[in-house]
Amino acid sequence: xxxxxxxxxxxxxxxxxxxxxxxxxxxxxxxxxxxxxxxxxxxxxxxxxxxxxxxxxxxxxxxxxxxxxxxxxxxxxxxxxxxxxxxxxxxxxxxxxxxxxxxxxxxxxxxxxxxxxxxxxxxxxxxxxxxxxxxxxxxxxxxxxxxxxxxxxxxxxxxxxxxxxxxxxxxxxxxxxxxxxxxxxxxxxxxxxxxxxxxxxxxx
Amino acid sequence: xxxxxxxxxxxxxxxxxxxxxxxxxxxxxxxxxxxxxxxxxxxxxxxxxxxxxxxxxxxxxxxxxxxxxxxxxxxxxxxxxxxxx
Amino acid sequence: xxxxxxxxxxxxxxxxxxxxxxxxxxxxxxxxxxxxxxxxxxxxxxxxxxxxxxxxxxxxxxxxxxxxxxxxxxxxxxxxxxxxxxxxxxxxxxxxxxxxxxxxxxxxxxxxxxxxxxxxxxxxxxxxxxxxxxxxxxxxxxxxxxxxxxxxxxxxxxxxxxxxxxxxxxxxxxxxxxxxxxxxxxxxxxxxxxxxxxxxxxxxxxxxxxxxxxxxxxxxxxxxxxxxxxxxxxxxxxxxxxxxxxxxxxxxxxxxxxxxxxxxxxxxxxxxxxxxxxxxxxxxxxxxxxxxxxxxxxxxxxxxxxxxxxxxxxxxxxxxxxxxxxxxxxxxxxxxxxxxxxxxxxxxxxxxxxxxxxxxxxxxxxxxxxxxxxxxxxxxxxxxxxxxxxxxxxxxx
Numbered sequence: 001x002x003x004x005x006x007x008x009x010x011x012x013x014x015x016x017x018x019x020x021x022x023x024x025x026x027x028x029x030x031x032x033x034x035x036x037x038x039x040x041x042x043x044x045x046x047x048x049x050x051x052x053x054x055x056x057x058x059x060x061x062x063x064x065x066x067x068x069x070x071x072x073x074x075x076x077x078x079x080x081x082x083x084x085x086x087x088x089x090x091x092x093x094x095x096x097x098x099x100x101x102x103x104x105x106x107x108x109x110x111x112x113x114x115x116x117x118x119x120x121x122x123x124x125x126x127x128x129x130x131x132x133x134x135x136x137x138x139x140x141x142x143x144x145x146x147x148x149x150x151x152x153x154x155x156x157x158x159x160x161x162x163x164x165x166x167x168x169x170x171x172x173x174x175x176x177x178x179x180x181x182x183x184x185x186x187x188x189x190x191x192x193x194x195x196x197x198x199x200x201x202x203x204x
Numbered sequence: 205x206x207x208x209x210x211x212x213x214x215x216x217x218x219x220x221x222x223x224x225x226x227x228x229x230x231x232x233x234x235x236x237x238x239x240x241x242x243x244x245x246x247x248x249x250x251x252x253x254x255x256x257x258x259x260x261x262x263x264x265x266x267x268x269x270x271x272x273x274x275x276x277x278x279x280x281x282x283x284x285x286x287x288x289x
Numbered sequence: 290x291x292x293x294x295x296x297x298x299x300x301x302x303x304x305x306x307x308x309x310x311x312x313x314x315x316x317x318x319x320x321x322x323x324x325x326x327x328x329x330x331x332x333x334x335x336x337x338x339x340x341x342x343x344x345x346x347x348x349x350x351x352x353x354x355x356x357x358x359x360x361x362x363x364x365x366x367x368x369x370x371x372x373x374x375x376x377x378x379x380x381x382x383x384x385x386x387x388x389x390x391x392x393x394x395x396x397x398x399x400x401x402x403x404x405x406x407x408x409x410x411x412x413x414x415x416x417x418x419x420x421x422x423x424x425x426x427x428x429x430x431x432x433x434x435x436x437x438x439x440x441x442x443x444x445x446x447x448x449x450x451x452x453x454x455x456x457x458x459x460x461x462x463x464x465x466x467x468x469x470x471x472x473x474x475x476x477x478x479x480x481x482x483x484x485x486x487x488x489x490x491x492x493x494x495x496x497x498x499x500x501x502x503x504x505x506x507x508x509x510x511x512x513x514x515x516x517x518x519x520x521x522x523x524x525x526x527x528x529x530x531x532x533x534x535x536x537x538x539x540x541x542x543x544x545x546x547x548x549x550x551x552x553x554x555x556x557x558x559x560x561x562x563x564x565x566x567x568x569x570x571x572x573x574x575x576x577x578x579x580x581x582x583x584x585x586x587x588x589x590x591x592x593x594x595x596x597x598x599x600x601x602x603x604x605x606x607x608x609x610x611x612x613x614x615x616x617x618x619x620x621x622x623x624x625x626x627x628x629x630x631x632x633x634x635x636x637x638x639x640x641x642x643x644x645x646x647x648x649x650x651x652x653x654x655x656x657x658x659x660x661x662x663x664x665x666x667x668x669x670x671x672x673x674x675x676x677x678x679x680x681x682x683x684x685x686x
Contacts, residue, residue, distance in 0.1 A: 028225065039243045042225050072540075072558070083423060083444060088480075092401060095483055096408040101333045102258060105250035106222065108484035109546050109671070112393060114445040118672030121543040127558055130541045130674055131452065134424045134442050142439065145465075153459040154539075155562075246548065250488060266504075267489050 005151055006187035007178040007194060011058040013050065014202065020046070020086070020169035027053070038123065045087045045110035046173075048119045051078065051164045054175040055120055058160070068124060075129035075156035076117045077147065079199060080165040083113045083134050089168055116164060129154045137200055144195035147180065157182050163199050174202060210281040217277065220255050221248050233277040249274055260284050291464035295457075295534040296683060298523050299378025299516030301370035301472075302625045304612045305341035305509055309373050314629050317611060317637045318656060324495055324507045324613045330477045334486065337493055340477055341509025341613030347398075356433070359417055361396035362476035364426050366512035371434060371470065378516035379528055386466040388431050388440040389456050391449035391473025393617040395423035398478045426474075436470070444617065446670030447580070448539075449473055450513070451620025451678055455537040457517045458678075467522040472514030472621040481616065482508060488547065496583030498607035499592065499652050501644040506582040509613025513621035515628075532628040535663065536567025536679030547671045548586050553594025555675040556580075560598045560665060563677035569663060571599045574679070576636050576659065578623045578666040579652070581607025582614050591667065592650045603665075606653040610640035620668035620676065627664040627680040634661050 017023040027049040031041050034056055041052060059068050068074060087110035094104050109115065117130040129150065135143060150159060162177035176198050180190055188194065210233060218228060223242065231242065238244050246267070253270055256262040262284060264270045273283045302309065305323025306316035316323060324341045327334070343366065350365035351358055354372075367390075375382060400421040406413045420429065427440025443452045450473035457471035475481075485491050485508060492505035515534075523530055540562065542555025549556065564571055580591055595602055608626050615622055630636060636659055639652035666678045 039225075042222060043245075043247070076541075091484065092404045092480065093408070095401075095479060096405055101483070102254060103483040103487035104254060105484075105487040106247050108487055109247055111480070111484060112444065112446045112671055114670070114672040114674055115546050116672075117445075117541065117674065118543075118546050121541040121673055122545070125543055127540050127543055127555055129539050130445075130672075131443070131539070132445060132672075134422070134444060136424065136439075139439075142441065146441075149459060149463065149465065152463055245545075247488075247546070253489070254487060 005180050005182055005190050006184045007180055007190050008184065008187055009058045009061045010178045011054055012176050013054050013057065014172065014174040017170055017173050023166065023169045023173060043106070044119055046166050046169060047084060047086055047164060048110070048116050050166055050173065050175050051116045051120060051162060052123065054162055054164065054177040055160065058177045058179060070125045072127045073155060073157045074126055075150065075154060075159045076120055076126065077131050077133070077150065077159055077161045078116050079133040079135045079143070079163055080113065081135060081201065082165060082167050084111050086166045086169050087111045129156050135199055140196040140199055141192055143199055144192045147190060151182055161198065165201065172202060209285060210278055213281040213284065214277055216255070216259065221251055231277070235276060237274065237276060252280070256284065260288065262287050293462050293464055294520040295461045296518055296520050296523050297515050297531045297534065297628060298518050298528040299374040300514065300531065300625050300628060301373030301377065302511070302513040302622060303343060303366055303369050304511030304615065304622055305343055306611055308369065310625065310629065313625070317608070317626065317629070320638060320640060322495065322611050322640055324509065330479070330482070332479055332482055334482060338482065338486070338491055339495055339507050341507060341615065342477055343510055359399065359420065361420050361426060362398045363392050363394050363474040363512065364429050366476060367426070367430055367474040368433060370472065370512045370514050371430060374470065374514040374516050380468060380516060382434045382436050384468050385436045385438065385470055387438055387457065387460060387469040388427060388436050389453040389469065389471040390427040390430065390440050390442045391453040391617045391621065392423050392426055392442065392475055393444055393446060393449060394475045394478050394481060395426055396420040397480045398476050401479050445674045446672055447614070447616055447619055448668040448670035448674045448676040449617035449620065451668035451676040452539060454515060454534065454620065454624055454678060455539060455676060458534045458537055461517055461519050467519050469517045470514055471517060472512065473618045474512030475510060475616040475618045477508060477510045490584045492583060495641055496610060496613070497641045498581035498583040498610050498639055499588050499646060499650060500642050501646050503583045503585065503588060505584050506609070507613040509615045511612060511615045511618050511622055513618060513625045515621065515624060530683040532631050533681040533683050534678065535681040536563040536569065538562030538566060538677050540675045542673035542675055544673060549590035549669060551590060551593065552597070553590040555673055556591055556594035556667065556669060557598050559675040559677040560594065560667065563665065563679050567663070567679045572601065574603045574663050574665045575661045576630060576664045577603055577605035578627050578664060579605050579607050580667040580669045581609050581639065583609065587669065589646060591669070592646055596649060602649055604636055604653045604657065604659065606637055606639045608637060623666045623668070624678060624680065627666050630664055631661055631680060631682045634658055
């Protein structure tokens with residue numbers, strides 16, 4: 001069942017945050033360092049911002065980000081433990097502070113983890129398979145098998161997989177991302193060990 | 205000419221819409237706010253609707269109603285002032 | 290490469306139309322809309338926003354399911370529909386090799402009450418937050434039903450349950466699993482009601498999907514599950530086969546976080562790919578259970594996608610005119626409705642339809658018999674996720 005596939009462009013980002021404002025500030029500084037002009041970045045929540053930074057670092061590693069744009073055959077599979085908590089909390093706060101009547105649309109829009117997939121698809125003009133999984137730290141075997149299943153069962157040639165975790169905006173903030181390629185013939189093989197490395201939080 | 209009210213409204217808008225990366229001096233209060241200019245989109249339009257209700261007690265029944273008001277910052281500010289009289 | 294036929298041997302459902310398959314079928318057949326006044330969810334919008342609410346509170350659901358009082362509503366609803374599906378299939382839960390769950394709300398209905406208390410400086414029951422996570426719901430259910438494998442939870446907004454069924458179908462087709470339970474649940478909550486309201490896409494009256502004058506969607510709640518098996522497994526144990534999951538696809542519209550593109554590119558791609566996976570042609574599709582939420586954007590976009598995918602538009606309907614939009618659960622509810630349609634050889638109407646958006650986009654408006662072999666079901670979610678599933682009639686040899 002498990003045909004070999006290889007991973008490329010392994011990318012890791014980690015930073016430490018005091019609170020939501022501190023995280024937002026750090027993510028803006030990181031964006032400006034990329035010298036990429038993408039004003040939509042500012043609208044994203046911090047989960048999407050972190051994914052965007054990781055994606056650019058991962059796929060732009062050889063300065064050929066454009067090579068990957070506009071494809072129908074690149075899938076995205078992202079995961080984390082806390083879903084969209086970083087937006088869920090402010091949404092709940094707004095609801096409770098305003099007496100339960102009023103919500104902020106720009107916050108609510110991000111109270112779903114798969115908006116990350118959507119934002120990356122908009123940025124890269126990708127129409128292919130997309131999925132967001134909420135996982136446990138013990139999920140590595142399941143996750144490893146799931147990736148193989150996706151390659152066996154969909155028409156995707158490549159799969160961008162990423163663990164993107166911002167929790168509630170404080171503490172350890174981390175992202176790990178890599179590109180799996182069905183057609184490549186060398187590199188690091190996708191394995192349970194790699195799956196574990198991807199999803200295991202450095203907090204543990 | 206920018207009245208105090210328009211200037212005050214502009215500041216509130218910048219806070220609310222998360223466009224702090226744009227220098228307030230660069231925001232032309234007479235320029236179209238959607239599309240290329242300020243880069244606002246449909247979600248921002250909804251956020252402005254919520255803001256008008258929240259801060260100025262002005263209600264819209266649907267986003268289409270707001271379309272002809274939400275042309276420029278000055279236009280929205282003027283609309284608020286006339287509604288409050 | 291192994292390629293097994295994926296069949297359905299059990300299904301369970303609850304919604305504002307009823308608490309099981311029979312009750313839902315009755316409501317659908319008799320044009321009984323379940324959307325109406327909010328009586329259980331304690332919202333300020335009680336008198337202004339109609340919802341597809343299940344008229345049992347958590348206390349009653351807790352008794353029906355034998356769960357404790359601090360159980361999230363989505364879990365309670367799931368327990369009922371899983372029970373129905375398992376009983377119908379005749380399997381024992383020990384035989385279940387995978388459990389794929391879908392929800393966006395998870396335990397929010399309980400958590401948000403405690404959040405409210407927190408902000409009012411009232412005493413908070415923090416233990417409630419242990420059931421908050423989406424993934425926790427799957428754990429509670431696998432434990433309750435003594436399913437030994439770990440559950441997997443998919444949260445892709447309104448396409449979640451459709452994606453859960455897709456995942457299950459893939460695993461069975463490839464010979465990885467024999468018996469899988471897939472489906473989902475979403476309960477009404479203040480979190481989602483107020484969030485959707487801020488996007489101004491809720492209708493203050495009963496929704497009118499695909500109508501020129503539609504004003505938005507009505508939120509609903511419910512849960513539905515399918516027992517999916519390989520045909521070999523089902524036949525070996527002499528199970529009755531209710532239908533086949535023959536095609537599926539998942540794509541992204543890549544347009545906007547919460548709105549669909551004008552041309553419905555992602556949707557058209559999902560429908561075409563699902564038809565390819567089923568090894569069919571567009572003209573083989575006899576009926577479409579559309580996503581059809583009733584919003585200006587979805588119905589126009591999905592309508593465009595249907596027109597571009599099919600030279601001759603098959604009869605299509607929106608059952609959300611009956612149930613409202615049950616968010617993450619909708620793909621599973623509509624899977625059950627599709628199977629019911631195949632069993633009954635009947636298409637259910639889109640209620641309250643008067644004027645088309647386009648003369649080529651007139652949905653089914655009355656209970657209509659038909660020769661139905663293949664039904665396409667669409668589920669499109671925030672984040673641009675587009676999932677299409679195809680359900681086919683099982684022909685007994």
